[in-house]
Amino acid sequence: MKEISIVILFATMMFNVYAQTEKRPLKPLVIRSQGSFSVGGSSSTAAGSFDVNQALKPDGQTFHGDHAYAFYQIPLKSKKLPLVFLHGAGQSKKTWESTPDGREGFQNIFLRKDYSVYLLDQPRRGAAGRSTVESTIKPIADEQFWFTQFRIGNFPEFFPNVQFPRDKAALEQFYRQMTPNTGAFDPTVVSAAVSALFDKIGPGVLITHSQGCGAGWLSAIANEKVSAVVAYEPYSGFVFPEGEVPKAITSTGLFGPLNGVAVPLSDFKKLTEKPIVIYYGDNIAKEPTSVWNMDHWRSGLEMAKLWVAAINKHGGDAQVVHLPEVGIHGNTHFPMSDLNNLEVANHLAAWLKEKGLNK
Template sequence: MIGAAALCAQPASAQYLVKEVGSFHIGGRTVTLDGLPARTIVFSPGSPPVKVDPNGEFDAYQMYVQYVKLERPAAKYPLLLWHGGGLTGVTFETKPDGRPGWQQYFLNAGYDTYVSDAVERGRASFAQYPEIYSSAPFFRSKREAWVLFRIGPSYGNDGQRVAYPDSRFPAASFDQFTKQFVPRWSSNDDATQQAYNAEVDKVCPCIVLMHSQGANFGFNAELATPQKIKAIVAIEPSGFPDLHHVDLQKLKGIPHLFIFGDHLVGPFWEKVHANAHRYAQALSEASAPVTFIDLPARGIHGNSHMLMMDDNSDQVAAIVDGWLRANTR
């Protein structure tokens, strides 16, 4: 059980000393292209034309990771923060309404943090299509985000947005949030998994906190190297390993926390929620300690899919921190 003090407590703003801020790229491979036609481009107005040759060696499928190491970390293990689909590590940085995000929250709480931009996202960069990536990119519209992320039940053709009456997402900052969206590809999961596995191998032992699409990569990463992951925090996970093809006995003793918000209605979210319960039950049967939290059942209502951006996100972070303190001593 998590006490009332943990629900209300939150670290003071920016009360920590930083030892090091840095970044690295990890994963990926060199790809060679040849036989493609050259073209002439003017890079900048007034500059002479330049012949650009698209052939040669290129880096592709790498991932970007930014880390912040504290002078005196209170937590035994660093915290890896993995974002969801069509998003980047900005998910955990400053919130769309300008408040500090979960990266700063957990730095305040004493954790070294590693925030990633997965393969094809943000500062990881992306590669040529169709020469390297085998599928076309796709993009998330504002309408899809509003409804799918459960900020509100409808988004009209005229752009009129209807929020849930109890919505905790800062709707006035929705347009700021959608500026974060980046293209994604449906064909790069294997390369993304390899990059995440390489990050775990480089950084861990650690704790992995993952959101939405990122959760499946986290679940598979711990199956690959269970000795390196000391706890898993799954924030509204949307994908899971196939229970018929994995050995969950390898995860015995690794604590898992699942958290879901409100308004889990409709075929998509009802199925995701049911699949999460099914996977959590299988973990429990394999002797992995599991805590499954549906926030409305605890009297916390109105949370969207973007729990780390909602106006009560510090309350949710305090639940995570309290659980980690109890389970990673």
């Protein structure tokens, strides 16, 4: 009994500390079940025969790789459709967990709204790092680039209205959540693993971020169990019907012109069968500018609008929500972890309700 009392006391103390960090009253989360698993991927067997006395040789041994890693939590009273979260470039499932300054991220926010939550590490990233292709990870200093690219500001200055916490500790936590690829990023490999997840868990809503959005479109094409798609700040991977790909959008960003990707019309039309919403944050240029980070995301936002128009032209239900235009200001490339992430999440929750995805 003494040990149990100590555990309860410690848990209470930690909850109180966390609630103070949140600066809002939090009720305990009640989780009915949680766990993790790998899904998708491939396997191979090396030539030869395995010899237990020569176990360091690959002969006859197997290799499993290119799977995704999923961590899930199911609340006590869960809604019918789970939410599946896929991160972007240089990130992992940490994107959706606690924010850099220790507040609740989308993981807990939506658990509190009674959604089951699945957090993914895509193939060749994070806890799914076993890649079937070789790669060299180089410790190149690049964090001030990411600060600027992700629109926290133009380093070392923060944007005046930015919703990113400005303390040194939060910025260090943000830098430390950067996660390298253990093999080349391949959207088809990622989408295959995501599709395998939906085959395993059934229908759900796919929520993607940045680089993960392109793989998200492919997953939605591949699997009808993807009931809806939410995309936060996609940049590359916009798919258009063959013959309808728009001209490249140029910008002063560091990655050159932004191009659409052609897919068969029959594949594209599968995206018109489910509701889609795309979100973009603040400090994005309204017209071409030499401020390269703001102009980079201008091209992404413009391409997103063209993409949504193409979806709706073919009978779909898609929209772009530019957060400043709906009264939500100051968001970076990571609105799910900004200081106003609860407001951002509530906007998404309202969209889920509007589309009948919250039953």
